[in-house]
Amino acid sequence: MALSRTQLSGRVDAGWDDLLDLLARKVALRSVSAEGIAGPNMRRSAQFVADELTKAGLPARVEQSTNPDGTPGAFEVVGEKHVADDAPTVLLYAHHDVQPVPDASQWKTDPWKLTTVGDRAFGRGSVDDGGGIAIHVGALTALGEDLPVNVKVFIEGEEEMGSESFIPFIQAHQKAFDADVIVVCDSGNWRPTTPSLTTSLRGAAECDVTVRVLGHPVHSGQYGGPILDANTSAALLIASLYNEHGSVDVPGLLSQPVVGGLQQDLDPDQLREDTSVVPGYEFAGEGSLASRLWVKPSLAVIGFDAHPVDGSFNVLADTARFRLSLRTAPSQDAGQALDVLADYLVANAPFGAQVSVEKIDAGTGWAMDPDSDVAADAEKALADGYGTAPINQGQGGSIPFIPELQKIFPKAKVLVTGPEDPVSAAHSPNESISLPGLKGGVLAEALLLQSLANK
Ligand SMILES: [Zn+2]
Incomplete structure (x- = not known):
């Protein structure tokens, strides 16, 4: 029996303080991949994520990838929970490395101490992609023993460094990562509490x-x-x-x-405000x-x-x-x-x-299949999770590994979600995550995993 939205929402509320604590401990780990993807802090960061996923009921472990030049690469987190042979399999993606903090004096709070101000929590990696990890762990925790689909996870350790060994690692584990649906939780929403699917990348x-x-x-x-x-x-x-x-x-x-x-x-x-375009500038194009x-x-x-x-x-x-x-x-x-x-x-x-x-x-870029059942399920889950209908959006920029992933798993439906919003300042000083947005994201992903069980 599927859990109702109310039941799942109650479980998300019950686990909320623990989830924020997880995010705080994750931020404090300073998992800056630019300081060396094979460094001890990256190993600690990967182990932390593996332990938290395991606690959430999905046994996970750390594996070190190999760089294209043969040297030891990033610490990746992989895990799997199999519930039934006839249930669909969902691969959850996020990354545990974060951007550096070149100048902490530009921050209003300590970048390595998750600090709540109003309905946002500030800290390096709070949203990119600590938010993605929190959403996956939060959804798995809420579903617990009621998880109705097979789930695999891949939490990458070098996304902020260009994912050099990502593709060789996936290819070497192609069978282990094979899935019907891939949820990439590293993008963002229209507004803090108006969710989005990311439907295309140039x-x-x-x-x-x-x-x-x-x-x-x-x-x-x-x-x-x-x-x-x-x-x-x-x-x-x-x-x-x-x-x-x-x-x-x-x-x-x-x-x-x-x-x-x-x-x-x-x-x-x-757009004028976000870009600082000069007064009187007429946008080019049609x-x-x-x-x-x-x-x-x-x-x-x-x-x-x-x-x-x-x-x-x-x-x-x-x-x-x-x-x-x-x-x-x-x-x-x-x-x-x-x-x-x-x-x-x-x-x-x-x-x-x-x-x-x-x-x-x-x-090459990437385009979602907007007419698939899975896209419709995701839109419904986002609407129910956030309490607001999603406004889907493309991205002008690129996330190079998504088209690569789609190439390796051509039949998988890829869904791109995430906790970022226009004021998150990912990669910049004063990075933050919306707390209502995070909660909506957790509930939406739990609802999505549940709805995919019927496929
Ligand atoms: Zn990211």
Whole structure:
């Protein structure tokens, strides 16, 4: 018999003080992976998480991964509880490493002491991803012996360092991690108490572009006019990537509809405040702000080699070089998008300048299957857990391991949830978690695990 929402909510309340205590002890461990993923504090952090999961009824242990170069890698937490052969299997993901604290004086509270102020608790790793660990442990504790699905856990030890050994580790344990549903609890909500599923992540790619117009610099007075200098030529080339509205306009760079449909667009005033865009700036592009940030391509020049202004003199520059960062629609193959971009740049060289492109890197994005039963279950669980209907959202950035995970387990339904919200300041000073948001997250995950049992 499934537990009612009231019963589960009562259990979450009963375990609440212990859960906050767990989060406080986790923050105090200072699990900064940037100080060395194989360091003793990371081992302690992993062991702590394994012990807490075991206490919650899911036997877990610590395994050290191997780096791609063969050296000892991160301390990973793995565990499993099997309840029935015919029950579905759910893999729960979070990470136990945290970002460093380069300057504690920027914090209003001790970053390594979980401190409650109002309805938020502050501390490094309180939300990213201590909140994810607390949600998994809290949900497993609430369900206890009534857990109706098989559960596996993977709590990673080097997410903040780029998950170098994540994929080899998963591949080596492919059978052990095989699951019908994967819950990645490392993302966030629309508002502290308005939950979200993260429905898509854009892909990312980079290339370096060199524009050459002359064999050597020449006098700008004597030759300026028929010959445009390399910097100007590069500027024209960059401008050719956009239409008159400021949308990226490169044939073959794709857009797609907001995954799962747009429930609510972003507030333009909030976006102005969050980004500090100058007064009077008109947002570039077309369509909803959400679509521009989540499901359309974007380009940024993130580096530019040219002569510095100080000490410049009257010559036409012979070459210019810049680095382009491309964000792709979630479902477009990022390598193919980079090929399309490179071909376009070469084909649109202004006035026959020589343009060469060096491709650096490409990682494809990810899109949830919004029509699956599992997505519907998750939305219902979030609505019941938080007491508010979810507003789902995409992410403009990337979480590279999610598409990788999906590639290794193509049949698994991946759900991306998490305790972050717009004021969490993950990775920044004064990181915090919403306590009502955390409680809603715990209840929602318990309800989700219960509803998946019927699949
Ligand atoms: Zn995280």
